[in-house]
Amino acid sequence: MSATTTAKVPATIITGFLGAGKTTLVRHLLAHAGGRRIAIIVNEFGTLGIDRETLRSCGIEGCAEEDIVELANGCLCCTVADDFIPTMMALLDRAVPPEHIVIETSGLALPKPLLKAFTWPGIGTRVTVDGVIAVVDGPAVLAGRFADDPAAVAAQRAADPSVDHDNPLAEVYEDQLRAADLVVVNKQDLLTEVELTRVRAEIEAAVPRGVKLVTAREGRLDPLVVLGIGAAAEDDLAARPSHHDAEDGAHEHDDFDSFTVSVAPVTSADALVGRLRAVAAAHDILRIKGFVPVMGRSMRLAVQGVGTRFGHHFDRVWGPGEGHDGAVVVIGRTGMDRAAIIAAIAG
Numbered sequence: 102m103s104a105t106t107t108a109k110v111p112a113t114i115i116t117g118f119l120g121a122g123k124t125t126l127v128r129h130l131l132a133h134a135g136g137r138r139i140a141i142i143v144n145e146f147g148t149l150g151i152d153r154e155t156l157r158s159c160g161i162e163g164c165a166e167e168d169i170v171e172l173a174n175g176c177l178c179c180t181v182a183d184d185f186i187p188t189m190m191a192l193l194d195r196a197v198p199p200e201h202i203v204i205e206t207s208g209l210a211l212p213k214p215l216l217k218a219f220t221w222p223g224i225g226t227r228v229t230v231d232g233v234i235a236v237v238d239g240p241a242v243l244a245g246r247f248a249d250d251p252a253a254v255a256a257q258r259a260a261d262p263s264v265d266h267d268n269p270l271a272e273v274y275e276d277q278l279r280a281a282d283l284v285v286v287n288k289q290d291l292l293t294e295v296e297l298t299r300v301r302a303e304i305e306a307a308v309p310r311g312v313k314l315v316t317a318r319e320g321r322l323d324p325l326v327v328l329g330i331g332a333a334a335e336d337d338l339a340a341r342p343s344h345h346d347a348e349d350g351a352h353e354h355d356d357f358d359s360f361t362v363s364v365a366p367v368t369s370a371d372a373l374v375g376r377l378r379a380v381a382a383a384h385d386i387l388r389i390k391g392f393v394p395v396m397g398r399s400m401r402l403a404v405q406g407v408g409t410r411f412g413h414h415f416d417r418v419w420g421p422g423e424g425h426d427g428a429v430v431v432i433g434r435t436g437m438d439r440a441a442i443i444a445a446i447a448g
């Protein structure tokens with residue numbers, strides 16, 4: 102077939118705020134790919150490459166290591182030209198290109214600049230955005246984590262009429278929702294029916310178009326719901342407004358900060374999680390995740406938290422060159438007290 106008659110490769114963009122459940126959803130998609138050759142591009146805020154590790158260790162048949170590509174030089178929305186485009190080209194130029202590409206953005210990435218890249222010469226002719234999926238942390242919406250303080254917005258607006266939000270989380274969250282073709286309200290197991298109805302209503306009010314909402318636990322959705330939407334989102338950019346349209350997509354991530362903390366072997370998973378939970382409660386921390394050695398165990402402990410909700414499991418034996426070097430990445434609002442956080446995590 103000539104290049105002009107070759108069908109475009111569909112690409113699905115998975116967006117959603119820090120810890121909403123994007124990697125969990127991607128894992129589920131891989132596990133239920135039904136033999137389809139899916140390549141994953143995964144991007145995260147923070148340098149430990151945890152999402153890639155999580156996906157690599159999934160042990161799913163047919164999911165080859167080279168099919169999971171990590172882009173770790175910052176959020177995709179800011180590294181489109183340098184990182185994303187060359188990676189896409191390399192995937193498309195493979196002798197056997199993927200049948201579908203799934204792109205998991207970092208939780209702080211704005212989808213619009215990424216969407217625009219699909220109109221670039223050389224990309225637009227070969228790939229189409231099958232759909233933008235926004236994964237939403239249902240309990241976080243219920244807790245008002247993306248809400249503004251109306252009084253603070255009014256005060257700021259008096260000085261600058263273009264101000265929309267006082268909460269930087271709200272801006273990122275809204276941009277992600279506005280780009281979506283499908284919204285996945287995740288973590289439904291943590292909500293009652295009444296709460297879920299409230300969360301759905303709140304999200305529906307924030308989504309400008311007739312975008313579908315589905316609810317999920319651990320991203321367990323039929324791949325037929327998520328893949329194969331056929332949205333061609335790159336042809337529909339005007340319907341997907343961003344808070345940064347006026348600056349032509351230019352933006353900073355300076356409302357957020359991340360750093361890595363080394364963690365010496367711990368006596369038990371519970372002791373570590375207890376410390377992490379306390380530190381997350383005491384500081385403006387959004388996300389903590391990493392791998393840590395536990396005394397007397399050959400397996401490494403994978404630990405992660407969203408706000409103060411933590412989970413952990415032993416994921417695999419430490420590799421030969423890894424030297425039991427434990428570390429967690431901490432992501433939060435700019436201005437976090439790094440020294441205090443590092444001291445508290447060290448215990």
Ligand SMILES: Nc1nc2c(ncn2[C@@H]2O[C@H](COP(=O)(O)OP(=O)(O)OP(=O)(O)O)[C@@H](O)[C@H]2O)c(=O)[nH]1
Binds near residue numbers: 124317405
């Ligand atoms: N209770 C509950 N926990 C969930 C669900 N989905 C995901 N989680 C947990 O939420 C945490 C974050 O999930 P991830 O899939 O890593 O979230 P993410 O959006 O990829 O996170 P970042 O890449 O850091 O932005 C993990 O501890 C998951 O096990 C769910 O439906 N219910």
